Structures are given as structure tokens and as C-alpha cells.
Amino acid sequence: QKEVEQNSGPLSVPEGAIASLNCTYSDRGSQSFFWYRQYSGKSPELIMSIYSNGDKEDGRFTAQLNKASQYVSLLIRDSQPSDSATYLCAVRGGGGSNYKLTFGKGTLLTVNP
Amino acid sequence: ETGVTQTPRHLVMGMTNKKSLKCEQHLGHNAMYWYKQSAKKPLELMFVYSLEERVENNSVPSRFSPECPNSSHLFLHLHTLQPEDSALYLCASSQLLTDTQYFGPGTRLTVL
Numbered sequence: 356q357k358e359v360e361q362n363s364g365p366l367s368v369p370e371g372a373i374a375s376l377n378c379t380y381s382d383r384g385s386q387s388f389f390w391y392r393q394y395s396g397k398s399p400e401l402i403m404s405i406y407s408n409g410d411k412e413d414g415r416f417t418a419q420l421n422k423a424s425q426y427v428s429l430l431i432r433d434s435q436p437s438d439s440a441t442y443l444c445a446v447r448g449g450g451g452s453n454y455k456l457t458f459g460k461g462t463l464l465t466v467n468p
Numbered sequence: 469e470t471g472v473t474q475t476p477r478h479l480v481m482g483m484t485n486k487k488s489l490k491c492e493q494h495l496g497h498n499a500m501y502w503y504k505q506s507a508k509k510p511l512e513l514m515f516v517y518s519l520e521e522r523v524e525n526n527s528v529p530s531r532f533s534p535e536c537p538n539s540s541h542l543f544l545h546l547h548t549l550q551p552e553d554s555a556l557y558l559c560a561s562s563q564l565l566t567d568t569q570y571f572g573p574g575t576r577l578t579v580l
Binding site: 359387389391397398399400401404443445447453454455456457458459460461 | 499508509510511513516524558565566568569570571572573574
């Protein structure tokens with residue numbers, strides 16, 4: 356059974372700081388990795404995807420992937436109160452299916468003004 | 469309208485009722501998904517359709533019955549639900565099964 360683990364939080368950071376969100380996964384054959392943001396009462400919104408080892412930057416967001424350690428992270432620079440949300444890590448690929456997304460429970464991030 | 473839409477946004481039903489959730493995608497995608505999101509649990513994939521054919525039924529109880537009449541529409545028919553079925557039901561679509569999934573706003577279901 357594939358598993359995706361995240362700290363549930365809440366993770367609290369001051370405005371302007373770097374927020375670091377972490378995710379580990381159990382299936383070594385996983386190929387694609389995603390970060391979704393979900394505001395309270397809303398649906399998940401894709402903010403980053405990463406497919407190869409290393410860093411991928413998009414604006415204030417940086418995704419980091421280390422397949423050897425089965426670890427993916429999301430860094431949010433210059434955190435804003437509007438970044439306060441639950442961040443879901445999702446993993447696809449590996450044994451049994453090349454299209455099913457397996458989600459973690461999410462990490463609640465609070466950015467304090 | 470653009471993106472993925474879902475109706476109704478909120479639904480309260482008794483255990484003996486029959487109701488349906490509707491999802492429509494305006495993105496020209498070929499794959500559609502139903503997910504269940506319960507409190508304190510990860511998103512759970514329920515059903516997957518690709519080109520109107522069901523390719524995944526993730527051990528979902530038969531009281532949930534999906535229908536995909538065409539590549540733009542997806543329904544989830546509900547009957548004799550249990551209180552533990554109360555959750556946020558999310559529809560998603562993607563161009564192909566291996567492409568990025570885009571979610572609709574969800575239907576908040578409460579079973580009394």
C-alpha cells in the first residue's frame with residue numbers, strides 16, 4: 356500500500372519568513388510529485404509539480420525532490436498571510452498504477468501578520 | 469463557464485434518500501475522477517473514468533454509483549447512505565490519465 360506522510364501541523368511562521376513543508380513517500384517507484392494548496396472550505400489547487408531530483412522554482416515557491424531519500428519538500432519564501440492554507444503532497448506512479456494520485460493528509464500552514 | 473463545476477455545492481440527505489452529484493468540466497479533458505475528503509483523512513480516490521469508460525473502482529460501497537455519459541459530465545448517484553459518508557466529494561479532470569488533475573469546488577454532503 357502506497358503511503359504519503361506529512362506533518363499535520365499546524366506550522367506557524369511569521370509574515371516574511373520561509374515556510375518549509377515536508378513530505379515522505381513509501382513507493383520507491385513513484386514518478387511524479389505534486390503540491391496542492393487547499394484553503395478552508397475550498398478545493399485543492401495545484402501549485403507545483405516536480406518530476407526529477409533537485410529544485411524547481413516558481414515565484415516564491417520552490418519544490419525539492421530527493422528520490423533516494425523518498426522525500427519531497429515545498430519552500431515558500433516571503434510568506435504572506437494569504438499563504439495560510441493546508442498544503443497537500445501528492446505522489447503518482449510506481450507499483451500498480453501510473454496514473455493514481457496518492458495524497459498525504461496535508462499540513463496546515465498559518466502565516467501570522 | 470470555465471474549469472470544473474460541481475452541483476449542488478451543499479447537500480443534506482437522509483439515509484433513505486436518493487440523490488445525485490453532478491460534475492461538468494469545460495477543459496476538453498478526457499479523464500474524470502471522484503474523490504472523497506473526510507476530516508483528518510487523506511483524499512481518497514473513488515472512481516476514475518477515461519474516455520467515458522470506468523478504469524478504477526477503488527473498493528467503493530455499492531451505495532455509490534458513478535455514471536459518465538460523455539467526457540464532459542460525471543455523476544455520482546447516492547442511495548441509502550450512512551452518516552459516515554458525510555464528507556466533501558470532489559470531482560477532478562485531466563487531459564489524459566497521466567496529466568495534471570484539476571479539481572472542482574466540491575459538494576459538501578451531510579447524511580443525517
